[in-house]
Amino acid sequence: MKRILVVRELRTGFAGLVVALALSGCATDRTYGTAPGIEIAQLEELPAPRIENLYVIGPQEALEIEVVGAERLSGTYLSDGLGRISFPLLGVLELDGLPPNEAAELIANSLRGTYLLNPEVRVLPSEIPPRTVSVGGQVNKPGEYPVPVRQSLLRVVNQAGGLAEYADLQDVLVLRTVAGQRYIGAYNIQAIQRGNYADPTLYPNDIVIVGDSPARRRLDNILRFAPLLSTSAILIDRIGR
Structure with missing residues (x-):
């Protein structure tokens, strides 16, 4: 049985943040921290x-905006670094994150x-950028990888060359915005593979x-220096005789 634990941020003036923790098995316990103003669902x-x-x-996107019957308002507009445009009569409009029909x-x-x-x-956008998923960590x-309309998490990770040596298999995050609401899903990719x-x-x-696994890095460091420590211990033992 799968559970997804959701943590929602409820701060006025900010888009809500939801953290969805995908858990495999009803008895699985994963510790997480929350800040004030967080709702769990x-x-x-x-x-x-x-x-x-x-x-x-x-x-920084060029938009072709047509107001039928009002040529002075129609034209090409460039969004600024925050996804805003300056529109005649209306001033600055926040368009970042909106699809063209909602804009x-x-x-x-x-x-x-x-x-x-x-x-x-x-x-209408002057140029529609390719549909991609960004993969990092x-x-x-790491980089941007094309997806047609939808793709599975494992396939996208494979496109990015697979998991690196120190990947934390229990800490894979998916960030998504839907209708202005921000979500983060945390997944155990090892459980998915199984x-x-x-x-x-x-x-x-x-x-x-x-995510990165500090425990795996520490273990690797211990194993890396183990031969040196062993040799040193033998030498010290011999000197002490």
Whole structure:
């Protein structure tokens, strides 16, 4: 049986942060820490993004915005480093993380009534970037990897050259934003490999981070110096005779 423990951040003015800990086996106990303002809930899996909204507006992107019947408002707009644009009559608009249809709706609603009776707005990116998943941490080849629409966690890790020597198999994170809500799912990839629970599905714009295992590093360091320590002990013993 699989449990996913969810921790939700409830701070006003910030997007909520959810930490989903995927646990294999009902009796499994994994320690986690939470800060004030955290709500704990239960989920079966991380929510999936809407397929039509896999592309979202980000920083430094050129957008073709058309306001039908209002040529002075139509044109090419470049988002700044925070995903904002400066739009005539409306000033600065926050578009970061919005799909084009929601950005168009935001602009239309802001113009409606005060400036235009029933505005029709279209937002199109000048260039749609390739759909990718970002993989970092303890993998052999960190980087951005293409995904068609969806892909499994194990396949994406394999695309990144597999787990590195000091990867923590119980600490693999998946970061995802759905409808403005941020999520983090923590998975035990060894349990997934063994078939203890399903290989989770990843989507474009997900971020995967494979944790580091300090214990494995310490053990490796001990084994690395063990011959030297053994030889030294023998020499000291011989000198002491």
